[in-house]
Amino acid sequence: MENYVLHLLTMIGIYAILAYSMNLVTGFGGLLVFCLAGFYGVGAYTHTLLQVGGAESRLADELLFSAACPFPVALLGAALAGGGAAIAIGVVALRFRGDFFVFATLGFQMMLYTVLYNWNELGRGAFGIYGIPRPVVFGWEINQPWEYVVLVGVVDTMVLPFLFLLYRSPFGLSLKALRDNERAAESLGISAFRQHLSALMVAGAFSGIAGGLYASYVTYIDPTSFGLNESIFIVSLLLLGGSGNIRGPIIGTVVMILLPEALRFVGLPDSFAANLREIIYGFALILLMYWRPRGLAGDFSLR
Amino acid sequence: MMNEPALTIKNLMVRFGEVAVLRGVSASLPSGAVTAFVGPNGAGKTTLFHAISGDLLPDKGIVSLRGKPITGMAPWKVARNGLGKMFQDVRVFDSLTVIDNVLLALHEHEGLSVWASLTGVPMWRRHAPKLLQEAESWLEIVGVERPYDRPAGLLSFGNKKLLALARLMAGKFDVFLLDEPTAGVSPVLVERIAELIRKMANRGITIALIEHNFSFVTNVAEHVYLMREGTIQDWGATEEVLAKDENREILIGL
Ligand SMILES: Nc1ncnc2c1ncn2[C@@H]1O[C@H](COP(=O)(O)OP(=O)(O)OP(=O)(O)O)[C@@H](O)[C@H]1O
Numbered sequence: 001m002e003n004y005v006l007h008l009l010t011m012i013g014i015y016a017i018l019a020y021s022m023n024l025v026t027g028f029g030g031l032l033v034f035c036l037a038g039f040y041g042v043g044a045y046t047h048t049l050l051q052v053g054g055a056e057s058r059l060a061d062e063l064l065f066s067a068a069c070p071f072p073v074a075l076l077g078a079a080l081a082g083g084g085a086a087i088a089i090g091v092v093a094l095r096f097r098g099d100f101f102v103f104a105t106l107g108f109q110m111m112l113y114t115v116l117y118n119w120n121e122l123g124r125g126a127f128g129i130y131g132i133p134r135p136v137v138f139g140w141e142i143n144q145p146w147e148y149v150v151l152v153g154v155v156d157t158m159v160l161p162f163l164f165l166l167y168r169s170p171f172g173l174s175l176k177a178l179r180d181n182e183r184a185a186e187s188l189g190i191s192a193f194r195q196h197l198s199a200l201m202v203a204g205a206f207s208g209i210a211g212g213l214y215a216s217y218v219t220y221i222d223p224t225s226f227g228l229n230e231s232i233f234i235v236s237l238l239l240l241g242g243s244g245n246i247r248g249p250i251i252g253t254v255v256m257i258l259l260p261e262a263l264r265f266v267g268l269p270d271s272f273a274a275n276l277r278e279i280i281y282g283f284a285l286i287l288l289m290y291w292r293p294r295g296l297a298g299d300f301s302l303r
Numbered sequence: 304m305m306n307e308p309a310l311t312i313k314n315l316m317v318r319f320g321e322v323a324v325l326r327g328v329s330a331s332l333p334s335g336a337v338t339a340f341v342g343p344n345g346a347g348k349t350t351l352f353h354a355i356s357g358d359l360l361p362d363k364g365i366v367s368l369r370g371k372p373i374t375g376m377a378p379w380k381v382a383r384n385g386l387g388k389m390f391q392d393v394r395v396f397d398s399l400t401v402i403d404n405v406l407l408a409l410h411e412h413e414g415l416s417v418w419a420s421l422t423g424v425p426m427w428r429r430h431a432p433k434l435l436q437e438a439e440s441w442l443e444i445v446g447v448e449r450p451y452d453r454p455a456g457l458l459s460f461g462n463k464k465l466l467a468l469a470r471l472m473a474g475k476f477d478v479f480l481l482d483e484p485t486a487g488v489s490p491v492l493v494e495r496i497a498e499l500i501r502k503m504a505n506r507g508i509t510i511a512l513i514e515h516n517f518s519f520v521t522n523v524a525e526h527v528y529l530m531r532e533g534t535i536q537d538w539g540a541t542e543e544v545l546a547k548d549e550n551r552e553i554l555i556g557l
C-alpha cells in the first residue's frame with residue numbers, strides 16, 4: 001500500500017512536468033499541440049540509449065547506439081533531443097494557422113510514433129527496451145520507490161521553477177499577447193513565429209526530461225507509451241485543471257492520475273473497470289468543456 | 304510647407320481575386336505632420352494601411368520608410384523599423400491587464416526572448432518598477448480609466464481606443480497609422496484624442512489617420528488624401544481639399 005502511494009507520487013511528479021510544459025505552449029501561447037507525447041518519447045528513448053551500455057550489457061548490441069553515460073548526462077541529452085525534435089516539428093507546423101496547426105501536430109505525433117514502432121535498429125521497435133539501468137546520481141543508487149519519489153521531486157524542484165519564471169517573464173507576457181491577438185502583438189514588433197517556436201522548444205526539452213525520468217523509473221519502454229493516446233491524455237490534464245496559471249496544471253495532473261485509482265477501489269472487475277474508466281474520462285471532459293471551459297482552475301479558455 | 308517625407312507609397316496595387324481594391328495609390332507622409340485619408344466606405348483606406356504595415360502583401364508598388372523599402376516585410380519587422388499601428392477594430396489584449404498592455408510595448412524587443420527572460424531575471428525584475436511607473440504615466444497622459452490592474456477586455460470601447468493609443472505612444476515608433484481613431488467614441492473623448500494627436504505630432508511623430516469625422520480632420524490634419532474606389536481622387540492642404548464642391552459630393556453625397 002505504501003509503495004503504491006509512492007508510485008502515484010512518482011507518476012504525478014513526472015506528469016507535472018508534462019502538464020506545465022504544455023501549459024506554456026497552450027495556456028500561455030494559445031497553441032493546442034497534440035505531439036507532446038512524441039517529445040516525451042524522444043526524451044525517453046534518447047535517455048535510454050545514452051544510459052544503456054557498459055561491460056555487462058547484452059542489450060546494447062540491439063540498439064542503434066549505447067553510450068553508458070551517467071544519469072545526469074543522459075537526462076540532459078533527453079532534454080536536448082526533446083527540444084531539438086520540437087524545433088524541427090515547430091518550424092514546419094508553425095507555417096500553418098489555427099486548426100491546421102493542430103492537425104499538423106497530430107500528424108507529427110503519428111509520424112514519431114510510427115518511427116519508434118518500426119525502426120527496429122533504433123530501439124527494438126515494437127518489442128521495446130527492457131532492463132534500463134536504474135539511475136545512479138553522484139554515487140547514490142536509486143532502487144526503492146521512496147528513492148524515486150525523492151529523485152523526481154529533486155528534478156521537479158530544479159526544472160519547474162524555470163517554467164514558472166518564464167510564465168511571469170517578458171517572454172510569457174508576449175505569449176499571452178499573441179494568444180489574445182496575434183496581429184496586434186505583431187504590430188508591436190513581436191514575431192509570432194519566433195515566440196511560438198521558442199515556447200515549443202522549451203516544452204519539448206522539458207518533456208524530454210520527463211521522458212528520461214519515466215524510462216529510468218519503469219525500466220522498460222515501448223512505443224505505445226508515447227502515442228496519440230498519451231498526447232490526448234496530456235492535453236486533458238490541462239483541459240481539466242485549467243491553464244494559463246500555476247495551480248491549474250497540477251490540479252489536473254493530480255485528479256487525472258488519482259481518478260482511475262479511485263475507480264479501482266470501487267471494486268469493479270478489472271476488465272470492466274478499464275473500459276469504464278475510459279468512458280468516464282471522456283464523459284467528464286465533455287461535461288467539463290460544457291460547464292467550465294476554463295477547466296477547474298484556469299485563467300484562459302481553450303475554446 | 305512639405306518636409307522630407309517619412310513614408311512614401313508608390314503605385315500600390317492590391318486585388319482580392321477579381322476585385323482591384325487599390326489601383327495604383329501613391330502618397331507621401333511629410334515628416335512630423337498629420338495626414339488624413341478620407342473617402343467613402345469601401346474606398347480601400349484600411350486596405351492601404353494593411354498594405355503599408357505588412358499585414359497584407361501588395362501585388363505591386365513600393366512602400367518606403369525613411370528611404371528604406373519595407374514592401375512585403377513581415378508586420379513585426381515593419382514595426383521594429385518604427386511604424387506603429389492602431390487597427391480599425393482596436394485589438395487590445397483582452398486578457399492582459401490594462402497596464403500589461405502598455406508594459407509589453409515598453410519592453411525592448413530583445414528582452415522578450417526566452418534566453419533574455421531566463422538570463423536577465425535580475426534585470427527585468429529590477430526594471431519592473433521603473434517600467435511600471437512609465438506605463439502608468441502613459442496611461443495617465445492618455446487618460447485611460449482606472450484601475451489599471453483589471454483585464455483590458457473589461458474596458459469600454461472608448462477606453463479601449465485610448466489604451467491602444469497609450470500602447471502606441473509607449474512603443475518606440477516614429478510613424479503612426481491610426482485607422483479611425485474616433486469612430487464610436489464619445490465627443491469628450493474625440494476632443495482628447497485630437498489633443499493627443501497634435502501633441503504627438505509636435506514631438507516629431509509622423510501620423511497618418513483614416514477618418515469619417517470631418518471636423519476632426521480639419522482640426523488635426525494638415526494634409527488630406529481623398530480616396531475613391533481604390534484611387535487617390537484629390538490631395539493637398541486639408542481646407543482646400545475639403546472645400547471643393549466635387550469632393551464634398553464624393554464624401555457626403557454617396
Ligand atoms: N479580405 C478581403 N477579401 C475581399 N475583399 C475585401 C477584403 N478586405 C476588404 N475587401 C473589400 O475591399 C474594399 C475596400 O475595403 P477597405 O476595408 O479597405 O475599405 P475602407 O475604405 O477602409 O472602408 P471603411 O470606411 O468602411 O472602413 C471593400 O469593397 C471590401 O469589401
Ligand SMILES: [Mg+2]
Nearest residue numbers: 348349350391
Ligand atoms: Mg476601413
